Amino acid sequence: ETAVFQTPNYHVTQVGNEVSFNCKQTLGHDTMYWYKQDSKKLLKIMFSYNNKQLIVNETVPRRFSPQSSDKAHLNLRIKSVEPEDSAVYLCASSLQGARDEQYFGPGTRLTVL
Amino acid sequence: SQLAEENPWALSVHEGESVTVNCSYKTSITALQWYRQKSGEGPAQLILIRSNEREKRNGRLRATLDTSSQSSSLSITATRCEDTAVYxxxxxxGNEKITFGAGTKLTIKP
Structure with a gap:
């Protein structure tokens, strides 16, 4: 099956903990993304990454960092989570860049207590 | 403030009726994409319309683009319950940049 896969589906944690979310795409795409979707459904791009370049949204706090082992994987690590980090984190991929259709995973819902 | 914004915020029609969702944006664009997100899923692309195109169709969906007024619309004809989603x-x-609006919540009533 070709798609974008994310784990875990849900994660509940305490303020100050570190969390890591996994994303894998089997579409053979060159570019992957992480988005944050808040409770009002607003989607904000956090990172885009291909094997040449990492583009970081300048509004993303430094406690967030992407981690990639190859072009099919892009994980998201959050050091010391804050309450405002509670959201759905969506991973996506596209063939080459942002002007191509983006394929999204089902998301990871993070709740910070 | 957001660079792209849909309106209305929410919409409800009966199955079989037609419906239109609008989008306004604030910067010069190279393309505009419409996505649909059903509950519990990630968004899925419906239509991509490039800045030199004025209209694009995909089955029951029709998107228009007016670069002079910086607006786009997505129309759905013969709506079905499964069209219920956020659009x-x-x-x-710019250079590989993309921004999403906050979405229009569409409910199709039986």
Whole structure:
């Protein structure tokens, strides 16, 4: 099956903990993304990454960092989570860049207590 | 403030009726994409319309683009219950940049 896969589906944690979310795409795409979707459904791009370049949204706090082992994987690590980090984190991929259709995973819902 | 914005915020029609969602944006774009997100899923692209195109169709869906007024619309004809979702417009601009609006929540009633 070709798609974008994310784990875990849900994660509940305490303020100050570190969390890591996994994303894998089997579409053979060159570019992957992480988005944050808040409770009002607003989607904000956090990172885009291909094997040449990492583009970081300048509004993303430094406690967030992407981690990639190859072009099919892009994980998201959050050091010391804050309450405002509670959201759905969506991973996506596209063939080459942002002007191509983006394929999204089902998301990871993070709740910070 | 957001670079792309859908309106209305929410919409409800009966099955079989037609419906239109609008999008306004604030910057020069290279393309505009419409996505649909059903409950519990990630968004899925419906239509991509480039800045030199004025209209694009995909089955029951029709998107228009007016670069002079910086607006786009997505129309759905013969709506079905499975069209219930949040509809987003996403604008491509600059060098590989993309921004999404907050979405229009569409409910199709039986």
């Amino acid at each position: 987003f417009c996403a604008t491509n601009y």
